[in-house]
Amino acid sequence: xxxxxxxxxxxxxxxxxxxxxxxxxxxxxxxxxxxxxxxxxxxxxxxxxxxxxxxxxxxxxxxxxxxxxxxxxxxxxxxxxxxxxxxxxxxxxxxxxxxxxxxxxxxxxxxxxxxxxxxxxxxxxxxxxxxxxxxxxxxxxxxxxxxxxxxxxxxxxxxxxxxxxxxxxxxxxxxxxxxxxxxxxxxxxxxxxxxxxxxxxxxxxxxxxxxxxxxxxxxxxxxxxxxxxxxxxxxxxxxxxxxxxxxxxxxxxxxxxxxxxxxxxxxxxxxxxxxxxxxxxxxxxxxxxxxxxxxxxxxxxxxxxxxxxxxxxxxxxxxxxxxx
Amino acid sequence: xxxxxxxxxxxxxxxxxxxxxxxxxxxxxxxxxxxxxxxxxxxxxxxxxxxxxxxxxxxxxxxxxxxxxxxxxxxxxxxxxxxxxxxxxxxxxxxxxxxxxxxxxxxxxxxxxxxxxxxxxxxxxxxxxxxxxxxxxxxxxxxxxxxxxxxxxxxxxxxxxxxxxxxxxxxxxxxxxxxxxxxxxxxxxxxxxxxxxxxxxxxxxxxxxxxxxxxxxxxxxxxxxxxxxxxxxxxxxxxxxxxxxxxxxxxxxxxxxxxxxxxxxxxxxxxxxxxxxxxxxxxxxxxxxxxxxxxxxxxxxxxxxxxxxxxxxxxxxxxxxxxxxxxxxxxxxxxxxxxxxxxxxxxxxxxxxxxxxxxxxxxxxxxxxxxxxxxxxxxxxxxxxxxxxxxxxxxxxxxxxxxxxxxxxxxxxxxxxxxxxxxxxxxxxxxxxxxxxxxxxxxxxxxxxxxxxxxxxxxxxxxxxxxxxxxxxxxxxxxxxxxxxxxxxxxxxxxxxxxxxxxxxxxxxxxxxxxxxxxxxxxxxxxxxxxxxxxxxxxxxxxxxxxxxxxxxxxxxxxxxxxxxxxxxxxxxxxxxxxxxxxxxxxxxxxxxxxxxxxxxxxxxxxxxxxxxxxxxxxxxxxxxxxxxxxxxxxxxxxxxxxxxxxxxxxxxxxxxx
Numbered sequence: 001x002x003x004x005x006x007x008x009x010x011x012x013x014x015x016x017x018x019x020x021x022x023x024x025x026x027x028x029x030x031x032x033x034x035x036x037x038x039x040x041x042x043x044x045x046x047x048x049x050x051x052x053x054x055x056x057x058x059x060x061x062x063x064x065x066x067x068x069x070x071x072x073x074x075x076x077x078x079x080x081x082x083x084x085x086x087x088x089x090x091x092x093x094x095x096x097x098x099x100x101x102x103x104x105x106x107x108x109x110x111x112x113x114x115x116x117x118x119x120x121x122x123x124x125x126x127x128x129x130x131x132x133x134x135x136x137x138x139x140x141x142x143x144x145x146x147x148x149x150x151x152x153x154x155x156x157x158x159x160x161x162x163x164x165x166x167x168x169x170x171x172x173x174x175x176x177x178x179x180x181x182x183x184x185x186x187x188x189x190x191x192x193x194x195x196x197x198x199x200x201x202x203x204x205x206x207x208x209x210x211x212x213x214x215x216x217x218x219x220x221x222x223x224x225x226x227x228x229x230x231x232x233x234x235x236x237x238x239x240x241x242x243x244x245x246x247x248x249x250x251x252x253x254x255x256x257x258x259x260x261x262x263x264x265x266x267x268x269x270x271x272x273x274x275x276x277x278x279x280x281x282x283x284x285x286x287x288x289x290x291x292x293x294x295x296x297x298x299x300x301x302x303x304x305x306x307x308x309x310x311x312x313x314x315x316x317x318x319x320x321x322x323x324x
Numbered sequence: 325x326x327x328x329x330x331x332x333x334x335x336x337x338x339x340x341x342x343x344x345x346x347x348x349x350x351x352x353x354x355x356x357x358x359x360x361x362x363x364x365x366x367x368x369x370x371x372x373x374x375x376x377x378x379x380x381x382x383x384x385x386x387x388x389x390x391x392x393x394x395x396x397x398x399x400x401x402x403x404x405x406x407x408x409x410x411x412x413x414x415x416x417x418x419x420x421x422x423x424x425x426x427x428x429x430x431x432x433x434x435x436x437x438x439x440x441x442x443x444x445x446x447x448x449x450x451x452x453x454x455x456x457x458x459x460x461x462x463x464x465x466x467x468x469x470x471x472x473x474x475x476x477x478x479x480x481x482x483x484x485x486x487x488x489x490x491x492x493x494x495x496x497x498x499x500x501x502x503x504x505x506x507x508x509x510x511x512x513x514x515x516x517x518x519x520x521x522x523x524x525x526x527x528x529x530x531x532x533x534x535x536x537x538x539x540x541x542x543x544x545x546x547x548x549x550x551x552x553x554x555x556x557x558x559x560x561x562x563x564x565x566x567x568x569x570x571x572x573x574x575x576x577x578x579x580x581x582x583x584x585x586x587x588x589x590x591x592x593x594x595x596x597x598x599x600x601x602x603x604x605x606x607x608x609x610x611x612x613x614x615x616x617x618x619x620x621x622x623x624x625x626x627x628x629x630x631x632x633x634x635x636x637x638x639x640x641x642x643x644x645x646x647x648x649x650x651x652x653x654x655x656x657x658x659x660x661x662x663x664x665x666x667x668x669x670x671x672x673x674x675x676x677x678x679x680x681x682x683x684x685x686x687x688x689x690x691x692x693x694x695x696x697x698x699x700x701x702x703x704x705x706x707x708x709x710x711x712x713x714x715x716x717x718x719x720x721x722x723x724x725x726x727x728x729x730x731x732x733x734x735x736x737x738x739x740x741x742x743x744x745x746x747x748x749x750x751x752x753x754x755x756x757x758x759x760x761x762x763x764x765x766x767x768x769x770x771x772x773x774x775x776x777x778x779x780x781x782x783x784x785x786x787x788x789x790x791x792x793x794x795x796x797x798x799x800x801x802x803x804x805x806x807x808x809x810x811x812x813x814x815x816x817x818x819x820x821x822x823x824x825x826x827x828x829x830x831x832x833x834x835x836x837x838x839x840x841x842x843x844x845x846x847x848x849x850x851x852x853x854x855x856x857x858x859x860x861x862x863x864x865x866x867x868x869x870x871x872x873x874x875x876x877x878x879x880x881x882x883x884x885x886x887x888x889x890x891x892x893x894x895x896x897x898x899x900x901x902x903x904x905x906x907x908x909x910x911x912x913x914x915x916x917x918x919x920x921x922x923x924x925x926x927x928x929x930x931x932x933x934x935x936x937x938x939x940x941x942x943x944x945x946x947x948x949x950x951x952x953x954x955x956x957x958x959x960x961x962x963x964x965x966x967x968x969x970x971x972x973x974x975x976x977x978x979x980x981x982x
Contacts, residue, residue: 070329074336081340081359085352103353113358117365124329124479133443134424134476134483135327150424150474153443161421161478172368176361180353183345223345227360234367242374246679249381253489257680257792264788264798265684271802276694279806310759311703 018066025156026129033165034065034122040115041080044108050087057083064123068131073123080116104181114173121165128152183226188217330366330481337362366481373482377475379417380446386471386488387411399643402463402597403499405436410454412446412471419447424474425454428670430466431823432587433458462588463498463596465647467491467823469671487673495643498600532565570611570864570972571628573855574599575848576645577869579619579841582900583650584828591900594959595868596646598898600639601965602866607635611972616851617645620843623851649820650839653828657808658779660815663826665782667819668789681788683781688771692764701764704757711753724749783811790814842877844869849880852895856888866968867897867954875944882952889953896971897949899942901958908939 021027038061045053060079064072083089103109132149189197217225250258264271326334341363344356389396391407400406410427414420426441438456446452460466470489476482528534536552539559549562576599582592599615606613607630614628615638626638654660668676675681692698711717727748733741751758771777787804790796794814804811819825832838852865865888871878885895901907946956957967 074332077333077336077340077359077362081344081348081355084354084358085348103349104357106354109354109357112354113361116358117361120362121479124333124481127329128422128476128478128480133422133480134474137474137485150443152422152478168365168368172361172365175364175368176357179360179364180357220346220349223349223356224342227341227345231363231367238367238371238374242378245378249378251674253792254674254680257675257788260792260798260801261680261682261788264791264801265682267798268684268686268802271799272806273694275799275802275806278803279808282807282809311707311756 020130021066024129024154026152026154027126029157029162030122030126030129031065032122033162034061034119034126037115037118037120037122038062038065041112041119044112044115045080045083045087048084048087048108048112050083052089053080053083053087061119061123065126068127070127070131073120076116076120076123084112104177104184110173110177113176114169117169117172118166121169125152129154179227179230182230183223186226187219188222188225190217325483325485327476327480327483329479333481334363334366337366369477369479369481373477373484376418376420377484380414380420380475381486383415383417383448384446384473384488385413385415386490387413388468388490388492390494399495399497399640400460400466401498401500402460402496405457405459407438407455407457408440408468410471411451412454413451414446414448416448419445420475421445421478422476424472425452426472426474427454427456428469428472430458430468430587432464432589433460433466460496460588462496462593463600463643463646464496464588464593465644465823466494466496468494469822472670485673487671489671495640495647497639497643498597498604498646500604528565534563534565536560536562569630569861570606570609571614571859571861572602572606572611572864572866572968572972573614573616573628574602575851575865575867575869576615576617576642577619577844577848577867578617578645578648579844579870580650580652581839581841581870581873583648584653584830584839587823590646590650591870591902592648593646594900595898596642598959598964599866599868600642602968603635603638603642605965605969606972607632609972613638614855615641616855617641618844618847618851620841620847623847625851625854649823650825650828651820652816654816654826655812657812657815659826660812660819661779661782661786663824664786664815664818667822667824668786671822672789675789675792676785681785683784687784688777688780689768690771692767695767697767700760703760707756717753720749720752723752780805786815786818787811790818793818837873840873840877842874845871845874845877846880849884852881852884853887856884856891856893859891859893863893864968864971865893865895867895868900869897870900871897872899872938872941872945875941875948878945878948882948885949885952885954894971895954896968897954897956898964899945899956899958901960902938905935905938907958907960908942 021031038058041061042054042058045057056079057076060072060076063069064076129152131151133152134150136143136147136149185199186196187199189195337359341356341359344359348355387410389409389411390400391397391409392400392404397406408427412425422443423446424441424443425446429435429440436457436459438454440454440456442452442454444452458466469491470487472485472487474483474485476484536549537560539548539553539561543561547561547563549560552560552562576592576595578592582595583590585591603613603615610630612628612630613635615626617624626634626641654663692701707716711720724745728745733744736744771780783805784801787801790804791798791800794800800810804814828839830838848867848869852867855863855865871881888895942958949956955971957964
């Protein structure tokens with residue numbers, strides 16, 4: 001449990017980031033986890049046949065772990081994806097297609113994805129421990145120089161957290177494979193209700209990428225629609241569930257706020273005009289010119305004469321003053 | 325809320341997933357599998373974070389204890405350290421692995437020891453305790469607003485800030501003083517009556533002899549002075565002095581002029597501290613003390629008494645009065661809005677959310693019909709009339725004929741020719757209408773541009789918050805939006821309630837001091853006259869008031885002082901003195917030789933001029949009050965408590981000095 005007497009503390013004179021990585025038990029643990037994940041990822045890429053990829057990923061991973069470069073996880077994701085697509089660095093051969101229908105539950109894929117996920121989880125948790133765990137409430141332009149960011153306390157992660165981490169990684173690797181299986185095994189078919197059909201095994205890789213039949217959407221479009229649909233459905237269902245849960249958990253103040261706001265929304269048009277005239281009359285009595293919220297008088301000063309000028313020109317044109 | 329880290333991760337992983345599913349899957353299925361796994365992980369983290377935070381929402385219990393000397397007290401004492409202990413418990417449900425808990429410190433208080441913020445994990449059955457010490461230096465009111473809870477997931481993708489509002493106010497009573505500590509140390513009179521009384525040369529039932537007189541039938545036998553009767557050979561009766569209690573009435577100025585300043589350091593807090601010191605010392609002598617708290621509107625009177633309960637009541641009154649906030653220090657609605665919105669973001673983050681506090685599209689649109697430019701909408705009508713009445717229609721047709729050269733439409737079908745001709749004709753006919761429509765659109769759309777949209781959005785959020793808090797009707801929201809004065813009142817009240825004060829503007833544009841509060845003079849004078857009217861004996865009136873800026877409005881007060889002095893009462897006026905103004909030069913001391921300053925700045929010139937002006941006003945005030953019969957003392961000139969006690973002693977011993 002870390003404690004601060006006030007919101008802002010002066011940073012230490014010269015913090016040593018490397019010493020903190022060793023001294024902080026939480027940082028040490030996540031460093032080990034992320035390092036392990038990175039090592040397995042590199043080995044897997046090496047086995048796939050990409051020593052360049054292994055070297056590049058090692059550099060990126062080490063920069064993220066030891067130099068705390070916050071962009072490195074994103075670079076890692078992009079680089080790994082690119083090198084999985086082009087192991088030698090450049091996409092030389094576009095004619096070699098993979099067999100998409102049979103591409104799920106491959107051992108090396110599972111290891112690679114699982115180890116990369118472990119690295120990413122470890123890297124992000126490490127950043128939460130040693131760099132920043134919670135954002136500042138204020139906009140970054142208003143954060144005082146020297147303000148200390150909130151980080152996770154320097155306590156060893158509990159055993160349950162670590163076990164849960166690895167269990168989750170296994171679960172997500174499985175979920176990813178199942179998801180891929182679903183969007184390749186199924187196919188959008190608007191001739192059916194519901195508009196889904198099972199992709200036939202004979203539609204092997206020769207059909208993949210070929211022009212679509214007249215009444216079928218193409219395979220990649222089908223995959224895209226299915227993947228988007230699944231994520232959207234999950235997100236919408238979760239959103240709806242949390243919205244409803246939020247209504248159940250409403251406090252007294254929040255409920256009152258909703259009632260007042262809804263009533264205002266219903267009667268706003270009538271009340272707005274009434275209060276506007278009341279405010280105008282009040283300003284007249286007080287002898288004040290009201291300047292509400294910086295409405296641009298400049299606009300009227302320029303826009304109105306322009307409109308009048310246009311009108312005048314049209315009248316001139318129509319009356320024969322100007323020949324087109 | 326998605327953090328920056330979460331946003332970028334979602335963006336990159338979604339892009340890879342999109343490319344992977346659409347294109348790269350043909351070459352390397354590992355890529356979409358990897359990206360889909362990442363997106364699944366992200367969605368699962370979001371769902372899990374939502375479950376954790378939503379379930380914790382109604383399950384967090386917070387207890388606050390204020391301890392002084394290891395004892396929990398309902399009120400605090402100024403000048404004594406107090407411990408704030410907060411226990412936060414999660415009553416079941418999934419734990420929050422990464423939370424930051426912080427107690428919002430009361431305005432004007434500083435931590436002496438301990439911590440008000442902690443970063444930890446919150447789990448059911450493992451309460452988190454925050455403990456720190458504060459030192460309330462002056463009497464007043466300390467307000468604890470509640471606990472801020474910030475929570476994030478372990479990877480830093482999601483973040484939520486909430487505030488548990490548990491507003492609690494504690495009175496800070498003036499410092500307890502030892503009776504001897506504030507009383508005189510030197511003996512001023514040789515024979516003093518018992519505490520709580522003073523003598524008066526009027527026949528009564530006291531113990532001291534007033535005089536002897538001949539016996540009158542009906543005199544009680546015990547009053548016969550037997551020795552004197554034997555010497556005179558006739559019955560002589562002795563008459564005794566009256567023993568009456570000493571009365572002290574304090575008049576405490578609680579007007580806006582004394583409430584300015586940071587919490588605990590206002591002139592009012594100082595005056596209340598002095599009054600409380602006098603009260604306790606006088607109560608130790610069993611003198612009767614009364615208190616009148618006055619401001620620009622009214623005076624509240626507490627009759628003199630000397631019971632312990634009365635003393636405690638007066639201490640509470642002092643504390644409550646010292647805790648009063650200045651009102652109307654700022655009248656500019658934009659400034660008030662800025663301060664109020666900032667405070668509302670701190671304390672009411674949930675009530676400013678869009679799902680509870682909506683900002684509909686129509687709120688920002690500026691309707692042309694509600695402005696003085698609505699006549700623009702008459703332009704299409706006038707144009708139509710002109711077309712028919714002034715023959716412009718014919719001109720339009722002629723212009724269309726000129727524009728459309730028949731040779732250029734040679735290859736077109738008849739229908740196309742008619743369509744083109746009609747479209748050009750209609751365009752020419754409708755141009756004023758189109759332009760008016762464009763003007764209407766541009767006029768209305770301006771409302772969506774900053775700074776208007778930003779300010780209006782904040783104003784609406786605050787207005788709804790005020791309406792919900794005060795139980796007002798929804799009409800008050802619109803009124804707040806369109807009526808600056810109404811909004812200003814609401815915002816001021818909101819800020820005052822939460823003990824937040826925008827920096828006050830002390831002077832008007834024409835240079836007048838804004839916080840003179842001349843209305844308090846008649847109120848004070850009426851209260852003084854009322855006390856004189858109800859007085860039974862020679863009493864001491866102590867006026868604790870800021871009067872320096874009111875030298876031209878003193879006449880009612882001077883009259884009241886003259887009336888009090890005419891009835892043999894004594895009036896003592898204690899003036900608070902600003903900390904940044906040096907005391908006036910003593911005329912008895914030789915003036916310091918002028919030193920040539922190395923550098924004269926505009927600021928120093930203004931400051932010198934203001935200080936001299938203040939000294940001049942003080943001299944005038946002192947002269948007027950002394951001429952009326954009152955004594956004038958600056959608060960920082962001497963120990964005012966001792967001074968008042970000495971004056972009380974003089975009254976008490978007045979009957980002795982024969």
